[in-house]
Amino acid sequence: MEYTLKNRLLTVRVSDHGAELQSILGADGVEYLWQGDPAYWARHATNLFPHVGRLTNGTYTWNGNTYELGPHGFARNLDYSLVEQTENTLVLELTDSDETRKGYPFAFSYRLIYRLENDTLFVTFRVENRGGEVLPFGLGAHPGFRVPMADGLQFTDYKVVFGAPCEPRSLDLSPAAYLAGTDSPYPLTGNAIPLRHDLFDNDAIILKDMARSVSLVSDKDPHGVVVSYPDMPYLGLWHTPKTEAPFLCIEPWATLPAVQDVVEDFATKEPFFRLAPGGVYENTWTIQVLGQ
Numbered sequence: 001m002e003y004t005l006k007n008r009l010l011t012v013r014v015s016d017h018g019a020e021l022q023s024i025l026g027a028d029g030v031e032y033l034w035q036g037d038p039a040y041w042a043r044h045a046t047n048l049f050p051h052v053g054r055l056t057n058g059t060y061t062w063n064g065n066t067y068e069l070g071p072h073g074f075a076r077n078l079d080y081s082l083v084e085q086t087e088n089t090l091v092l093e094l095t096d097s098d099e100t101r102k103g104y105p106f107a108f109s110y111r112l113i114y115r116l117e118n119d120t121l122f123v124t125f126r127v128e129n130r131g132g133e134v135l136p137f138g139l140g141a142h143p144g145f146r147v148p149m150a151d152g153l154q155f156t157d158y159k160v161v162f163g164a165p166c167e168p169r170s171l172d173l174s175p176a177a178y179l180a181g182t183d184s185p186y187p188l189t190g191n192a193i194p195l196r197h198d199l200f201d202n203d204a205i206i207l208k209d210m211a212r213s214v215s216l217v218s219d220k221d222p223h224g225v226v227v228s229y230p231d232m233p234y235l236g237l238w239h240t241p242k243t244e245a246p247f248l249c250i251e252p253w254a255t256l257p258a259v260q261d262v263v264e265d266f267a268t269k270e271p272f273f274r275l276a277p278g279g280v281y282e283n284t285w286t287i288q289v290l291g292q
Contacts, residue, residue, distance in 0.1 A: 062267060091112070093109055141252050206235070232253055255271045
């Protein structure tokens with residue numbers, strides 16, 4: 001099932017499956033969100049919970065037991081329940097079930113709160129611990145955007161511009177796309193990353209120490225997006241490796257994947273969240289569209 005939020009500038013569609021954005025359509029007919037193509041990436045904008053990225057051997061430990069979780073967790077693959085819908089607001093919720101407890105033995109509520117205001121979509125992750133023990137979790141966002149957004153332009157006509165001067169560092173990846181445990185300076189060109197397909201031949205670029213907003217723009221087209229993530233310390237940039245995929249994922253992350261060959265204990269994994277019983281955690285990021 002799909003839900004629609006709409007104002008004079010934007011029409012936003014969200015599926016109950018994965019609480020995943022399906023479309024961000026401008027009033028002038030321009031689609032900003034990647035529409036999915038199995039040849040490259042069939043999804044649109046996945047929500048990552050209860051962890052981000054890959055776990056070594058697809059496993060982690062907790063209280064001496066080993067559990068299995070797939071890449072980016074299960075929240076992107078399950079159906080959500082409707083909590084609230086108005087013209088400009090949508091609240092979808094996922095709660096623990098027999099299925100989730102097989103790999104994640106915790107009682108929780110995970111909500112996606114979408115709110116449309118003028119040219120900006122606000123997205124809030126809300127996690128509630130409904131159990132009697134600490135709730136360990138990680139989370140992040142994985143939205144894809146069309147590149148190019150205008151006919152006649154190329155991927156290389158676009159760039160990612162940081163919202164403030166910064167000197168980001170790149171978290172090095174192993175050949176298997178786990179964290180290598182080291183980082184290195186990531187050079188910018190005039191506070192920007194000019195896009196090339198081969199940037200992603202070794203999988204994602206994962207940055208830290210960067211500005212907390214980026215713009216995806218072209219000097220040849222007024223359409224673009226600004227992604228802001230004030231409480232997310234990491235940023236992933238990705239498209240399907242070794243392809244000329246016509247999209248870019250701009251991924252604000254609050255936590256990180258596993259280190260190569262380390263089966264992590266969720267009691268000590270860092271960076272990670274551990275929420276006390278009854279506790280609530282919220283984190284809001286935004287997508288502002290340009291050109292409307």
